[in-house]
Amino acid sequence: MSQPANTAARRIVDTLVMNGIDRVFCVPGESYLAVLDALADVRDRIQVIACRHEAGAANMAEAYGKLTGKPGVCMVTRGPGATHASIGVHTAHQDSTPMILFVGQIALTDRGRGAFQEVDYREVFGGLAKWATEIESPERTVEVVERAFATALQGRMGPVVIALPEDILHADGGPAPIRPVTPAKAGLDPAFVEQVRARLARAERPLLVLGGSGWTEDAAAAIGDWAEKIGLPVSLSFRRKDILSNDRPNYAGDLGLGCNPKLTARAKAADLILAIGARLGENPTQGYTLFDRARTAETLIHIHPGAEELGRVWTPLLSATADNSLAAHALSAIDPGRTWHDEAATAHADYQAFSTPVPVTGAVNMSECMAHLGDSLPPTAIITNGAGNFAAWLHRFYRHRACRTQLAPTSGAMGYGYPAALAAKSVHPDRDVICIAGDGDYLMTGQEIATAVQYGINVVVVVVDNGTYGTIRMHQETHYPGAARTIATDLVNPDFVKYAEAFGAFGIRCETTADFPAALAAARNAGRPALVHLITSAEDIAPNRTITGLRSQ
Numbered sequence: 145m146s147q148p149a150n151t152a153a154r155r156i157v158d159t160l161v162m163n164g165i166d167r168v169f170c171v172p173g174e175s176y177l178a179v180l181d182a183l184a185d186v187r188d189r190i191q192v193i194a195c196r197h198e199a200g201a202a203n204m205a206e207a208y209g210k211l212t213g214k215p216g217v218c219m220v221t222r223g224p225g226a227t228h229a230s231i232g233v234h235t236a237h238q239d240s241t242p243m244i245l246f247v248g249q250i251a252l253t254d255r256g257r258g259a260f261q262e263v264d265y266r267e268v269f270g271g272l273a274k275w276a277t278e279i280e281s282p283e284r285t286v287e288v289v290e291r292a293f294a295t296a297l298q299g300r301m302g303p304v305v306i307a308l309p310e311d312i313l314h315a316d317g318g319p320a321p322i323r324p325v326t327p328a329k330a331g332l333d334p335a336f337v338e339q340v341r342a343r344l345a346r347a348e349r350p351l352l353v354l355g356g357s358g359w360t361e362d363a364a365a366a367i368g369d370w371a372e373k374i375g376l377p378v379s380l381s382f383r384r385k386d387i388l389s390n391d392r393p394n395y396a397g398d399l400g401l402g403c404n405p406k407l408t409a410r411a412k413a414a415d416l417i418l419a420i421g422a423r424l425g426e427n428p429t430q431g432y433t434l435f436d437r438a439r440t441a442e443t444l445i446h447i448h449p450g451a452e453e454l455g456r457v458w459t460p461l462l463s464a465t466a467d468n469s470l471a472a473h474a475l476s477a478i479d480p481g482r483t484w485h486d487e488a489a490t491a492h493a494d495y496q497a498f499s500t501p502v503p504v505t506g507a508v509n510m511s512e513c514m515a516h517l518g519d520s521l522p523p524t525a526i527i528t529n530g531a532g533n534f535a536a537w538l539h540r541f542y543r544h545r546a547c548r549t550q551l552a553p554t555s556g557a558m559g560y561g562y563p564a565a566l567a568a569k570s571v572h573p574d575r576d577v578i579c580i581a582g583d584g585d586y587l588m589t590g591q592e593i594a595t596a597v598q599y600g601i602n603v604v605v606v607v608v609d610n611g612t613y614g615t616i617r618m619h620q621e622t623h624y625p626g627a628a629r630t631i632a633t634d635l636v637n638p639d640f641v642k643y644a645e646a647f648g649a650f651g652i653r654c655e656t657t658a659d660f661p662a663a664l665a666a667a668r669n670a671g672r673p674a675l676v677h678l679i680t681s682a683e684d685i686a687p688n689r690t691i692t693g694l695r696s697q
Contacts, residue, residue, distance in 0.1 A: 147314065152282040153178035155317030156246070156308070157186055159289040162321040165217050167191040167570060169204040173221020175248025175261075178313035180219075193570065193599060198225050200563040200592040202232020206241050206303075207528070207551045207564035211571060213358060215242040215296045215304075222248045222307075223261025226268070231557055233272045236303035238555035240357040240423075240450075242296035243303040244289075245269075249278060251311035269305040278307035283318030290325050297327035299465075300450025301357050329467035330449070332474040336464050340418065340445055343462070344480040347416035349487065353399065354388065355381025355422025356468050358449065361547045363469030364388060367420070370476035375485030377492075379407060381422040383539070386550035389523075390495075390543040394488035397495040399428040402536045402686060406494040408434060420447045420475070421468040424458055427554070432457065447471045499541055506681025509657045510537035510608070513678070516661055517578065518543040525549060525576035526568045530561040530589075532582035533615045533686040534608040540687055559588030565603040566596055576668065579605040583637050584613050590643070596673035597648045604667045604674045607640050610682040618685050644675035653677045 147154065156179055160168070168190055172180055183192050195201040198220045205216030216236075220229045226247045236243040250259045269276035275295045279288050292304040344350060352371050354364075368388040371378045375394055380387050382400040389395070397407045411417070411434055422428060424446070429435055435444070441459040447466055448454055454463040464471070501511035514537050517527075523545035529535045529552050544550055551564040565579035581590075586607045596603055617633040644651030650670035654663040654677065667674035 147178060147181060150317055150320075151178065151182070151314055152279065152285040152317035153313040154182045155285040155320065156289055157182040157190070159286050159321045160217060161186055161189050163293055163324045164214060165190060167193060167208065168217045168219055169193050169195055169201040169208070169567070170219040171195055171198050171201055171221065171225060173225055173248050175221045175250070175310050176219060176246065176308055176313065178310070179246070179308065191570070193566075193595065195563070195595050196591045197589065198228035199231050199559060200589045200595065202229040202245065203235065203557075203560050203563035203589065204567040205245070206232045206236045206239070206243050207560075207567040208571065209236065209241040209243045209296075209301075210239065210357065210551055211526070211548055211568055213242070213360075215244045215293060216567070217244050217246070219246045220248070221261075222250060223263055226263060226265065230269070230272060231559075233269060233303045233305060235553045235555040235557045235560060237272055237274070239553060240301045241303070242301045244292050244296060245273075245303060245305045247305060247307045249307040249309045252280065252309045253311060265305055265307040272303070273305045274302040276305040278309065279312060280309070282312040282315035285317045286319060286321050290321065293325040294327055297325070298329075300448070300453060329470055330465050331470040332447070332464055332466045336462065337474050337478065339462055340475060341478045341480055343416055343445065344418070344478065345482060349410075349414050350376055350416040350418065350484065351396070351411055351414040352376050352378040353381060353417060353419040353422050353424075353428075354378065355384045355419070355428065356448065357421070358468050359387055359421070359472075359547065360469045363472040364547045366476040367472035368392060370478070374480060375483040375488040377410070377484065377488050379411070382427040383550065383552040383554045384422070385539065386544040386547055388547075389545045391545055393492050395495055396491035397498060398539065399430075399434070400539055401427055402540065403430060404494060404498040406498070407491075410491060410494075411435075415443055417444045418475075419444065420471055421449070423448065423453050423456075499543070501541060502687055504681070504684040506684050507656045508654070508660070508678060508680045508684075510534070510680060510684065511541045511687060512657050513660045514538050514541035514580075517664070520661065520664065521576050521578065523549070525578060526551060526565075526572065528552065528561040528564040528568065528577070528579045530581055530585040531556045531558045531615075532585045532613075533618065534580065534582040534585070534610075536686040538580045558582075558585045562586060562589050562603075562605055563592050565605065566592060566601050569601045569603045570599070573601075577603045579603060581605055581607050583607055583609040584635055587637075593644065593647045593649055593673060593675070600672075602671065602673055604664070604676065606664070606676045606678050608678050608680055609637055609640065610680045610685070612682045615685075617682070640675055640677035644673075648672070650674040651677060653679070655679045
């Protein structure tokens with residue numbers, strides 16, 4: 145029997161529908177049964193995807209937010225459900241992704257008793273989320289959820305956590321939502337745009353750096369066309385390689401881990417850095433060594449939607465708070481009165497040389513495999529990954545050619561890539577979605593292959609299996625060299641083909657570079673979720689890096 149139409153639970157769902165949310169990722173729990181019941185009445189508008197672990201559900205919601213620009217919605221139960229989901233909240237915070245996590249909660253009347261699975265979510269998530277709250281007055285339900293949408297979308301985007309005491313979900317939920325939330329967005333002052341033009345006109349070695357979230361495809365195209373027209377070299381921030389096509393003749397590469405030394409040299413030598421959306425945090429600045437605070441005071445123009453990020457680390461020459469896309473449109477109208485096509489050509493040539501496949505010691509050359517991936521997939525293919533040195537091969541040798549085709553955690557979260565792929569394929573079932581995952585990385589959320597099979601989400605995952613937590617092994621050998629010093633990094637893996645088949649998915653094993661194209665094609669054409677088990681050598685841990693200790697064993 146359905147509940148009354150005006151309960152707090154139904155007002156939550158009403159507000160999601162009003163704001164265009166078309167799917168919810170969850171692990172069901174008894175603490176928010178009333179919300180699940182309300183979702184049952186809107187199946188034609190909101191698809192509920194039940195996952196096998198809260199980390200998977202939260203990562204899917206984060207990826208949905210990153211891909212669509214709308215808050216990804218995740219629902220989990222109290223206590224263990226919420227803490228399992230915290231990884232997705234952390235990634236959404238680090239990656240500036242709009243997301244709302246709804247957490248079932250104990251009854252208001254039981255608070256402070258140490259009730260079953262009781263957690264203070266304001267305290268637990270206060271440092272991870274933009275806002276963590278609890279609905280205490282059911283008649284204000286729509287007010288709280290609408291504020292969550294606004295908070296997630298305004299300024300520097302990010303996650304919101306809302307706890308739902310189970311007793312208030314059945315109470316009168318107050319007024320219904322009237323209209324969708326329209327987030328406030330700041331643009332650039334024309335006087336600031338003129339200052340940027342004047343500085344560009346005097347620059348000899350400028351560099352445009354793009355990063356962050358919230359980019360629209362037309363804004364990315366506008367700033368890309370403008371930079372290409374005037375020959376302004378452009379670099380993309382860590383794991384933001386899809387903002388512009390990497391084939392543009394002025395593309396200089398990405399400021400990520402394992403960065404092209406020629407690009408870091410270019411950034412250091414630049415007499416003007418125009419950064420839009422990028423926070424210029426630890427990874428893109430190579431451990432805060434790429435810039436010097438005294439020099440940025442003379443060379444850095446920093447534009448970011450979050451005012452708190454401006455001057456946080458680097459003293460800027462000029463700074464402005466603005467939405468990335470609005471800023472891009474405003475700046476793309478600038479005529480600096482000069483061009484830098486020679487600089488752009490050199491920067492792009494350096495990128496092309498750095499992205500040319502390199503030799504390896506093992507039978508599988510990941511640089512050639514990732515280059516083939518880029519050559520064989522359409523520009524609209526979406527590529528996802530989690531964390532590990534395997535990703536260095538992907539980021540260096542795969543070319544992104546369209547906006548919103550990369551889902552990768554700047555937070556460095558293992559286990560992100562496969563759930564992210566499921567979210568992407570659920571949104572775009574007509575597009576290729578390929579996850580590249582390490583063996584340790586994949587098994588953190590690999591059970592979501594059951595979710596893929598259940599809902600017919602036909603993603604392809606390439607599991608790069610070298611039998612080790614390679615990144616940690618590499619650092620152990622670097623910092624603690626010597627025989628028998630490595631510890632806790634060896635992995636005993638399953639037969640991933642049999643693993644996939646056990647769930648009803650397609651699996652294929654690949655042991656050589658030459659076999660990779662056929663294996664990838666078979667997986668793409670399988671007509672069901674598919675897994676390519678790619679056997680690689682742990683010695684080929686990353687481009688131009690080896691685990692030398694394995695050779696001596």
